[in-house]
Amino acid sequence: MIAVINGRRCKLDVHPMKRLLDVLREDCGLTGTKEGCGEGECGACTVLVDGVAVDACLVPAAHADGCAIVTIEGAGRVRAGKALQEAFVKHGGAQCGICTPGMILAAMPVRAGASLEEIKTALAGNLCRCTGYLSIFRSVQAGLKTRPKKKRARANAR
Ligand code: FES
Numbered sequence: 568m569i570a571v572i573n574g575r576r577c578k579l580d581v582h583p584m585k586r587l588l589d590v591l592r593e594d595c596g597l598t599g600t601k602e603g604c605g606e607g608e609c610g611a612c613t614v615l616v617d618g619v620a621v622d623a624c625l626v627p628a629a630h631a632d633g634c635a636i637v638t639i640e641g642a643g644r645v646r647a648g649k650a651l652q653e654a655f656v657k658h659g660g661a662q663c664g665i666c667t668p669g670m671i672l673a674a675m676p677v678r679a680g681a682s683l684e685e686i687k688t689a690l691a692g693n694l695c696r697c698t699g700y701l702s703i704f705r706s707v708q709a710g711l712k713t714r715p716k717k718k719r720a721r722a723n724a725r
């Protein structure tokens with residue numbers, strides 16, 4: 568499997584059916600991607616594959632071949648991800664933290680200026696047992712607001 572993971576080209580000798588979640592955690596040492604249910608129900612394992620939020624527990628390595636993957640370890644290198652991380656800290660969006668990497672990755676593709684309903688829809692596949700979700704939604708709203716103006720202008724122009 569060859570992929571660009573957090574901006575780095577990686578060549579990995581893994582079985583094509585190995586779960587992307589396990590490839591990231593075991594072969595890449597990127598343990599920020601969490602396993603909750605292992606069945607596509609909780610979103611704890613969410614990563615970006617070519618900009619789309621996916622459950623890494625459901626994706627075989629072969630399907631990620633040739634793709635650009637972003638995990639929570641790389642999220643902070645992108646302005647949108649950094650803004651979300653800072654907002655989660657500031658607004659108490661994390662308690663135990665198990666769901667947090669997945670929440671942030673799921674929120675990264677959300678457009679600047681998104682409504683609360685859009686945010687809820689984007690995070691609908693991500694479960695949290697601790698926060699009651701309000702602080703998470705507040706964090707995402709705040710993170711979207713602090714995105715650089717230039718980027719927001721471009722997003723609005725689409
Ligand atoms: S661990 Fe992948 S969705 Fe729950």
Ligand code: FES
Pocket residue numbers: 660661662663664665666667694695696697698
């Ligand atoms: S902060 Fe604990 S599951 Fe969300």
